[in-house]
Amino acid sequence: MSEPRTLSTNERSEQLSRLVHLQAWTGIGLGTALAGMWLPSISANGLYSLIAIVLFVSLGVAWSIAYRSVIASCRITAGRIENGESNSRQANETVACYDEAIASLGPLVPVWHDTIQGGRLRMETAVADLAARFDSIHEALAIALDDPDASAVNARQEAIHEVTESARAAFITLWESLDASAKRDEEALAVIDSLSQQNQSLITLTTEIRQIAKRINLLSLNAAIEATRAGDAGHGFSVVAGEVRALAAQSADAGDRIEAVVAGISEEVETVMQQAHANFESSREARRANRTVIDQTIDGINQRFDALAEETKVLMDLRDEMSHEIAGVIVRLQFQDELSQVLTHVEAALAEVHHILDSADPEDARSFAEGAHQLLGNLKRRASTDLERGVIAGRTPAQAAPIQTDNQVEFF
Amino acid sequence: MSKTILVVDDSASVRQVVSMTLKSAGHKVVEAIDGDDALAKLANARFNLVVSDVNMPKLDGIRFVEAMKQRAEHRFTPVLMLTTESSADKKAEGRAVGVKAWLIKPFKPDVLLSAVSKLA
Numbered sequence: 331m332s333e334p335r336t337l338s339t340n341e342r343s344e345q346l347s348r349l350v351h352l353q354a355w356t357g358i359g360l361g362t363a364l365a366g367m368w369l370p371s372i373s374a375n376g377l378y379s380l381i382a383i384v385l386f387v388s389l390g391v392a393w394s395i396a397y398r399s400v401i402a403s404c405r406i407t408a409g410r411i412e413n414g415e416s417n418s419r420q421a422n423e424t425v426a427c428y429d430e431a432i433a434s435l436g437p438l439v440p441v442w443h444d445t446i447q448g449g450r451l452r453m454e455t456a457v458a459d460l461a462a463r464f465d466s467i468h469e470a471l472a473i474a475l476d477d478p479d480a481s482a483v484n485a486r487q488e489a490i491h492e493v494t495e496s497a498r499a500a501f502i503t504l505w506e507s508l509d510a511s512a513k514r515d516e517e518a519l520a521v522i523d524s525l526s527q528q529n530q531s532l533i534t535l536t537t538e539i540r541q542i543a544k545r546i547n548l549l550s551l552n553a554a555i556e557a558t559r560a561g562d563a564g565h566g567f568s569v570v571a572g573e574v575r576a577l578a579a580q581s582a583d584a585g586d587r588i589e590a591v592v593a594g595i596s597e598e599v600e601t602v603m604q605q606a607h608a609n610f611e612s613s614r615e616a617r618r619a620n621r622t623v624i625d626q627t628i629d630g631i632n633q634r635f636d637a638l639a640e641e642t643k644v645l646m647d648l649r650d651e652m653s654h655e656i657a658g659v660i661v662r663l664q665f666q667d668e669l670s671q672v673l674t675h676v677e678a679a680l681a682e683v684h685h686i687l688d689s690a691d692p693e694d695a696r697s698f699a700e701g702a703h704q705l706l707g708n709l710k711r712r713a714s715t716d717l718e719r720g721v722i723a724g725r726t727p728a729q730a731a732p733i734q735t736d737n738q739v740e741f742f
Numbered sequence: 743m744s745k746t747i748l749v750v751d752d753s754a755s756v757r758q759v760v761s762m763t764l765k766s767a768g769h770k771v772v773e774a775i776d777g778d779d780a781l782a783k784l785a786n787a788r789f790n791l792v793v794s795d796v797n798m799p800k801l802d803g804i805r806f807v808e809a810m811k812q813r814a815e816h817r818f819t820p821v822l823m824l825t826t827e828s829s830a831d832k833k834a835e836g837r838a839v840g841v842k843a844w845l846i847k848p849f850k851p852d853v854l855l856s857a858v859s860k861l862a
Contacts (some may be wrong), residue, residue: 338861433805454753454754455754457755458753458754458755459757459759460755461754461755461759461762462758465758465759465761465762466761468762468766470767472766483766646853657850657851657852658758659762660762660848660850660851661848661849663755663759664755664756664759664847664848664849665848666753666755666845667751667753667755667756667826667847668826670753671797671826672767687815714796714797714826714827715826715827716826719829735848736850736852737845737846737848737849737850737853738845738853738859739822739843739844739845739853739856740833740843740844740845741842741843741860742836742837742841742842742843742844
């Protein structure tokens, strides 16, 4: 046989409430019935009876109302008692849970601490190495591109142009002197040519002389014949004719010798003329070719130096762009320092949490609370960045420390 | 004109970027890892300027400057604080011990170089 179930406080109060309601409505019903019976015969005594009935009914109603409020209070009290019992059970369960949580968290905190510390140290090492590599790149660029600015490059380019134009002028001067020399050669050729023509005139003259000598010889022969015909009277004339014939023969011989010499001179002059003409033409062609080569060479040198200057300017533009990028890298690398500080403070806070959990007395909740309060105070004291101070004050990271890269110097 | 500058910071990467910036402008740089190391370096050399962090182990930047200024040969050596600290209280501490300028990280190279040219 099952044991009778024990009623809860609420159930008891409900039963009592129903009983009170029954009592109240019974009183009201009885009073109303009595009133119905007595009303038709109301007299003075009946009036008093009616008053009594009304009083009885009112008393019933008032009693009902009063009891209802008492029952309500009882219900509230019953509820509080039940809640209190529930809270007590919950409190016990909570304490047990906290003990369990502390026991579980205790070993975790050092793990978090060591993990964060290890990560921070790796990050610091990697960023330091990165910064060193950028330093090397920056130094190499500075060595490779030694020109301080574009004006120095332009000055050097102008100096190079001056040198090449000076070389061009020197070559032109040389060419002009060669040209002047060629003109003198031409004049000499003209003189030689004139000599050659005079030589021809000499040849013509010697021919005439020989012809004259031949005719004189004929005349002398005729004179000798006539002298012989004249007999003794022509003896003197015959001697003269003989002398004239001798002179004519000498003249003819001299003319032959002169002709031979002139012919020899003429041949040599002709040879010289031909060689001189050949050399002159060759020299003129060479000078023309040299002038072209000089101009092409100087122009080629200038073009190469101009191309080199353009390449240098491109490299300088690249250097300036790289310097700008490196400046940006320098700014970004510094954020690692802020992060390292924040992580170092988190490590210190975790060490404190571990100490609190390790030394917390489950029976002494106040010491635990004091430790937690001190933890917050230490966080505030250690904070060295706007990020930490802002977050501790309840702001979001973006609100606490917006990223700024254009900080200026404050002079005191 | 080239200056000799002492850079004090416990962060190797910060010392690297500060040195790179100063050397690119032709300055000579000596590095120290904290306040104690910096005081040791100051004992052996003269400097035109000191650039120091605030939050460092062993001896922080404020205490380092205070100790440095007590040495006659460095009493007038200018100090630029390069730090993440932006609070007015910390700046007042710095000014009280003789700091001449305050620059919050991260810095731009041209800003640092301009400050160096004015202080050194």
